[in-house]
Amino acid sequence: GENVEQHPSTLSVQEGDSAVIKCTYSDSASNYFPWYKQELGKRPQLIIDIRSNVGEKKDQRIAVTLNKTAKHFSLHITETQPEDSAVYFCAATTDNYGQNFVFGPGTRLSVLP
Amino acid sequence: DTEVTQTPKHLVMGMTNKKSLKCEQHMGHRAMYWYKQKAKKPPELMFVYSYEKLSINESVPSRFSPECPNSSLLNLHLHALQPEDSALYLCASSQVSLRAGGREQYFGPGTRLTVT
Numbered sequence: 616g617e618n619v620e621q622h623p624s625t626l627s628v629q630e631g632d633s634a635v636i637k638c639t640y641s642d643s644a645s646n647y648f649p650w651y652k653q654e655l656g657k658r659p660q661l662i663i664d665i666r667s668n669v670g671e672k673k674d675q676r677i678a679v680t681l682n683k684t685a686k687h688f689s690l691h692i693t694e695t696q697p698e699d700s701a702v703y704f705c706a707a708t709t710d711n712y713g714q715n716f717v718f719g720p721g722t723r724l725s726v727l728p
Numbered sequence: 729d730t731e732v733t734q735t736p737k738h739l740v741m742g743m744t745n746k747k748s749l750k751c752e753q754h755m756g757h758r759a760m761y762w763y764k765q766k767a768k769k770p771p772e773l774m775f776v777y778s779y780e781k782l783s784i785n786e787s788v789p790s791r792f793s794p795e796c797p798n799s800s801l802l803n804l805h806l807h808a809l810q811p812e813d814s815a816l817y818l819c820a821s822s823q824v825s826l827r828a829g830g831r832e833q834y835f836g837p838g839t840r841l842t843v844t
Contacts, residue, residue, distance in 0.1 A: 647831050658818065658835040659771065704770050708831060715784050716761075716833065718770035 617642040619707050621719030628695050629727050636722045638705035639687040645707040648688045649716075650679060654701045662703075663690070695726045734819050734836035742844055743809060749839045751802040751819030760802040761833070762794060763818040771818055777802060778824050809843045816840055 618641040628634050640648075646667035651659035665672045665679045665688065672679050676695075681688040692699055705719040732753045741747050751760065759778050763771035776784035777796040785794075791813075793805040802819055819836040 649832065658837050660835070661832055664832060702768075715773045715776055715786070717773075721768075721770050 617645055617707055617715075617717040619705060619717050619719040621705055621722055623722060624720065625723045625725070627725045627727060630695060630697060632695055634690075634692045634695055634699070634724055634726075636690045636703055636705070636724070637687060638689070638707075638719050639685075640707040640717075641686065642707070642709070643683075643686065644709045647708050648679070648681060649706050650690050651704045651706065651718075652701045653704065653721075659704060692724075695724075697726050697728050700724055700726045732819055732821055732834050732836035734817075734839050736839055737837065738840045738842075740842045740844060741806065741809065743811075745809075746805070746807045748806065749804040749817055749819075749841075751804075751836055752800055753821040753834070753836075754800055755821060755834065756799075757821035757823055757834075758799060759822045759824045759831075760796060761820040761822075762802070762804050763820065765816045765818055765838070775804075806841075809841075811843050814841055814843045 619638055621638045626634055649664035650662050652662045653659045663674050663677050663679050665681050667683055670681055676693045678691040702721045702723050704721045706716045708716045735750045761776050762774040764774055765771045773786050774788045775794040780796045791808045795803040816838045818838045820833040822831045822833045
C-alpha cells in the first residue's frame with residue numbers, strides 16, 4: 616500500500632519569509648496529491664492540490680511542485696503571515712474506484728511576528 | 729452548498745453504550761469517508777463508501793459499524809467502545825474519481841468522542 620512521509624515535522628519561520636514542506640510517496644500509481652491545512656480544533660481544509668499530469672501549480676502565495684520520477688512533492692508558501700500558522704498535511708491517492716487517501720504525518724508551521 | 733455537517737459535535741459515552749455519529753452532505757458527492765484523528769496525528773482512514781457501497785474497510789474493529797442509507801447520509805454506529813477509541817471522528821466527501829470532477833475532499837467539523 617501507499618506510504619507517505621513528510622518533512623520537517625515542525626517548522627518555524629519569520630513573518631514574510633518562505634516555508635517549504637516536502638513529502639515523498641511510495642506508490643507510483645498515485646496520481647492526486649492534495650495539501651490540507653488544519654488549525655487547532657478545526658477541520659482539515661484543502662489549500663491546494665496537484666494531479667500527476669502537472670508539474671507545478673500556484674495559487675497566490677501557495678505553490679505545489681511534483682516530481683513523479685523521484686516520487687516527491689512540495690508545498691511552498693511565500694510571504695508567510697501569522698495566520699499561516701497551523702498543521703499542514705500532504706496526502707496521496709489514486710484515481711481508481713474506491714481508492715483511499717493516505718496522509719503524511721503532518722508539519723506544524725509557526726510563523727513568528 | 730459546499731458544507732459537510734456532522735452531529736453531534738461532542739459525545740461522551742460509556743463502554744457499554746450504543747451511539748451513532750451522523751454525517752450529511754448535499755454536494756452530489758458519491759464517495760464518503762470516515763476518519764479517526766488522534767491529537768497531533770494525521771487523519772486515519774476507517775471506511776470509504778463509493779456509490780453507497782462500502783469499498784474500503786481499513787481493518788477497523790467491529791465495534792465500529794458504518795452505514796450509508798443514501799447518497800447524502802453517512803452514519804457510524806458505535807458499540808462497546810474502549811477508552812483508546814477516544815478521538816476526533818471526521819467525515820468527508822468527494823467525487824469518486826478525477827474523471828468525475830476531482831477528488832477534492834470536503835471535511836466535516838468532526839465529532840469529539842470521549843469514551844469513559
